[in-house]
Structure formats: C-alpha cells, structure tokens
Amino acid sequence: MGRTLAVGAVVFGGVTLLGVPLGLLWWLIAPRPEATVTSQGLAYYPLSQTWFAVDGYYSIMMLVAGLVVGYTCYLLQQRISHRHRLDLRLATLLGLAAGTVAGSFTAWGVGAGLDFHAAERALALAAPGDVVPAGLTLRAHSALLLWSFSAVLQYGLFEALMLRQSDKAREAEKTAEEAAAPQEGRPSAA
Template sequence: MGRKLAVGTVVFGGITLLGLPLGLLWWLIAPRPEATVTSRGLAYYPLSQTWFAVDGHYSLMMLVAGLAVGYVCYLVQQRVSHRHRLDLRLPTLLGVAAGTAAGSLVAWGVGVGLDLRAADDALLLAGPGDVVRTGLALRAHSALLLWPFSAVLQYGLFEALTLWQAEPDDGAEESARTGAAAGSGGRPGRD
C-alpha cells in the first residue's frame, strides 16, 4: 500500500510541476488583447479575436499536454508494474487525474501572474480614451478541464486496449477443444 501511495504522489507532483513551464509557454506565445481605458476602468468591447486566441492557445496547449502525459504515464506505469510485479494502474490514474487538474491551475496562474504587473502599470499610465494591451486572462474557465480530460482519456484508452488484447478468445478455445475431441474419435476421456 505504501508503494502505491508513493507512486500516486510522485505522479501527482511531477505532473503538477509541468504546469510551470506550460504557464510560461502560454505567457510567451499567447497574444495580448487590447482594451480602451474609460473613466471607470477598462472597456473590452467590441471583443476582438485576440480574446478568443488567448483561450485557444491555452486550450490547445492543455489538450496536447494531456495526450502526451496520458501516453507517457501509461507506458512508464506498464514498465514499472511489470518490473516490480505490482498493479500500479489505479494509483497512476489517480495521480494523473489530480496532477493534471492541479497543473492546469498552476499553468493558468503562472501565465496570468507574469502579465499582471505590466498590465497594471500600463493601466496606471493611460488616460481615458487610450488603448492599452491587457494582461493574459482566461475567459473560458472550462479550458481548465482540458488537460485532465485528455490525459485520463488517453490513459484509459491505452488501458482498455491492453485489456482487450489480453483477453483470451473464448471462441478459439472452444473450437480447439472440439477439434481435439473430434481428433480422438469424439471421446474426450480416452487416452
């Protein structure tokens, strides 16, 4: 039980830490939307395509990260389980699910946090009517679920495929038994 808990914890921690470089990558490649400064703050209307591009960059990164993490974790789990003769499927899957959820939040926080100071400074220096670049913001919060969803789906598909390939074909076994019985004259008990 201790080894399984350790495996789940390592998977969780390792994947959560992947949120740091993913957040940095999002911060580097995502475009920055512009907003007009008004006397009440920022006006984001009319919405530009840039707002959707920010969410799109984050979403695409999370989907790709999920597919990669699900695949790599499944392969590593298979090797470690085979080498140590332990069933590590459930702790690994739980670590993947929890780690990707936490990592998604970390990536979001890093991307938004790196832009926060610059956006605030630009807003302080601007006057009403000025157009300023805003910081990163994730408007589609459902994108936070894309990394866990794609990772668990990828992991589960590989597990299902492995289980399906490992199942013996009942029809082949039955035909082998009837073929052996027919070869012995239909009397299976005779030597």
C-alpha cells in the same frame, strides 16, 4: 499499499509541476488582447478575436499536454508494474487526474501572473481613451478541465486496448487447450 500511494503521489507532483513550463509557454505565445482605458478602468468592448485566441491557445496546449501525459503515464505505469509485479493502474490514474487539474491551475496562474504587473503598469501610465494591452486572462474557465479530460481519456483508451488484447490472448489460449484436449484422450491408431 505504500508503493502504490507513493506512485500516485509522484505522478500527481510531476504532472502538477508540468504546469509551470506550460504556463510559461502560454505566456510566450498567446496574443495580448487590448482594452480601452476609461475613467472607471478598462473597457473590454468591443471584444476582438484576440480575447478568444487567448483561450484557444490555452485550450489547445492543455489538450495536447493531456494526450502526451496520458500516454507517457500509461507506458511508465506498465513498465513499472511488470518489473515490480504491482498493479499501479488505479494509483497512476488518480494521480494523473488530480495532477492535471492542479497543473491546469498552475499553468493559468503562471501565465496570468507573469503578465499581471506589465498590464498594471500600462494601465497606470495610460490616460482615458488610450488603448493598452490587457494582459493574459482566461475567460473560458472550462478550459481548466481540458488537460485532465484528454489525459484520462488517453489513459483509459490504452487501458481498454490492453484489456482487449489480453482477452483475445486468453481466448486463443483456451481454444488451443480445447483443441489439444480431445487428442490426448484418443488412442493412437497404429
């Protein structure tokens, strides 16, 4: 029980930490939307496609990260389970699900946090009517679940494939045993 909890905690921590480089990557590659300075603050209308591109970059990164992390965690879990004769599937899956949610929030915080001060400085120096970069922000909060969704889906698909293969192997073994059983009981015709 202690080993399975430790594996789940390691998966959770490792996957959560992956949010830091993902947030940095989002900050580096995502376009910066622009906003117009008014006397009351920033005006975000009319919305440009850049606002949607920011969410799109984040979403695509999280989907790809989920596929890679789900596949990697499943393979590592299989290897460790076979080596130590432990069933680590549930602990790994729970650590993966919780870690990807925490990692998504970490990536969002890192990306938006790195842009926060630059956007605040640009706003402080701007006069009403100026157009300034607004900084990264995630408007589609549902994108925070994409990493978890794709990772758990990938992990589950591999588990289903492995269960299907083991079922087929058991059926083939059972068929071979049934075919050999009647021949053992028959007397030889010599």
